[in-house]
Amino acid sequence: MLLDVVIAACAAFAALGVMLICFKALRAKPPRWLGPAVAAVAVVAVTATLRYQWAGRMEAMLPKEMVVVERLATRSPFEPWSYVKPVVTTLVLADKGTARTNSAHADLVLINVLIVRRADDTLVTRHLVDCAGRREAVFPADAPFTSDGLPEDLVWAADTPPELITTACTVRPSAGIGSSSRDESHMHKIKAVI
Structure with missing residues (x-):
């Protein structure tokens, strides 16, 4: 569970980093609401993916x-x-x-x-x-x-x-x-x- 939280946090920071790089390349300033929205979408997407993958990961580890x-x-x-x-x-x-x-x-x-x-x-x-x-x-x-x-x-x-x-x-x-x-x-x- 702790690992899932760490992965979700890393995904949020990675998504924010990509967003900032894109805006910097465009020489534009992102709206203030976009950062939290991008981070939230990244956390939800990664969390959902991890939940769907849990059973498969467990089965792969079974003796x-x-x-x-x-x-x-x-x-x-x-x-x-x-x-x-x-x-x-x-x-x-x-x-x-x-x-x-x-x-x-x-x-x-x-x-x-x-x-x-x-x-x-x-x-x-x-x-x-x-x-x-x-x-x-x-x-x-x-x-x-x-x-x-x-x-x-x-x-x-x-x-x-x-x-x-x-x-x-x-x-x-x-x-x-x-x-x-x-x-x-x-x-x-x-x-x-x-």
């Missing part, structure tokens, strides 16, 4: 284990151009490296989902993906378990991003492969569900 499963765009009256082309401000990522399965529930995959927001903290949640049912649910941290080792009261999402299902169900790793000690203890805790 190969991270897959973008959804891009959430917004419109705002403070950015009228966003009604023509919405600005992507949130990326939903699936971390293939965290995918876990268990032979007792072969159609289920446990996978970390990250919600990356522009100028905000990243949220990490665990999701249970049902490959046979083409659905997913947020995996509750301290949920009680049923007799078959699955969490009780799972709330299956009605609008699961298809790419999340595809990513989770394509990985299908063996149980415990590549898991950290923290993941292993969590897996043990959930009765080897996934």
Whole structure:
């Protein structure tokens, strides 16, 4: 965010410099209102460009284990151009490296989902993906378990991003492969569900 402010300020000064050079070449004096207007237009233009480029820059920096499963765009009256082309401000990522399965529930995959927001903290949640049912649910941290080792009261999402299902169900790793000690203890805790 600070970098965006610095870039916008530099753009404003650069635009003012170009304006002054042009007027000097013409041997004319610019009106007093033109300087602030040029600076404001430069700041708005650069800020809009940076906001549109944010998602692409983030995706380019992602490790190969991270897959973008959804891009959430917004419109705002403070950015009228966003009604023509919405600005992507949130990326939903699936971390293939965290995918876990268990032979007792072969159609289920446990996978970390990250919600990356522009100028905000990243949220990490665990999701249970049902490959046979083409659905997913947020995996509750301290949920009680049923007799078959699955969490009780799972709330299956009605609008699961298809790419999340595809990513989770394509990985299908063996149980415990590549898991950290923290993941292993969590897996043990959930009765080897996934």
